[in-house]
Every structure is written in structure tokens, then in C-alpha cells.
Amino acid sequence: MADRLDINRETLRTWVARAEVDAGNRPGTTTDQAHYITEFEREVRELRRANAIPKSASAFLAAGLDRPHIR
Secondary structure, three states: OHHHHOOOHHHHHHHHHHHHHHHOOOOOOOHHHHHHHHHHHHHHHHHHHHHHHHHHHHHHHHHHHHOOOOO
């Protein structure tokens, strides 16, 4: 069949496997689930980056309070 469609056999096999997973006929992560996971991981990275800013700032400010003031 791949030869008739003039595509690589592995490509066709991958497409068929993906369609079977998406249809629930084969175990695995569906395309929709994979997109959700990708978006979730992106959001987690952004939140971790956003949380790192106040942590760094508070550590910097705390370090400044521990130093003696020279006048």
C-alpha cells in the first residue's frame, strides 16, 4: 500500500498505529492527550520560572539584611 501511495513504509506504519491509538484500538497516548501533556508541561515550566524570580529576590534581600552597615 505504501508503494501505491508513494510514501515510506515506516511513515504509513506510524500513521496507522497513531490512528489505532486515537481510535482506542491500541494502547498508548492519544494525539489529544499528547497535546494536553505538552501544554501542561509548558505551563509548569513558565510557573517554575515565574516562582524563581521572587525566590531569587528574597534571597538577595535577605543576604543584604545580614550584612553589617558601614557608615
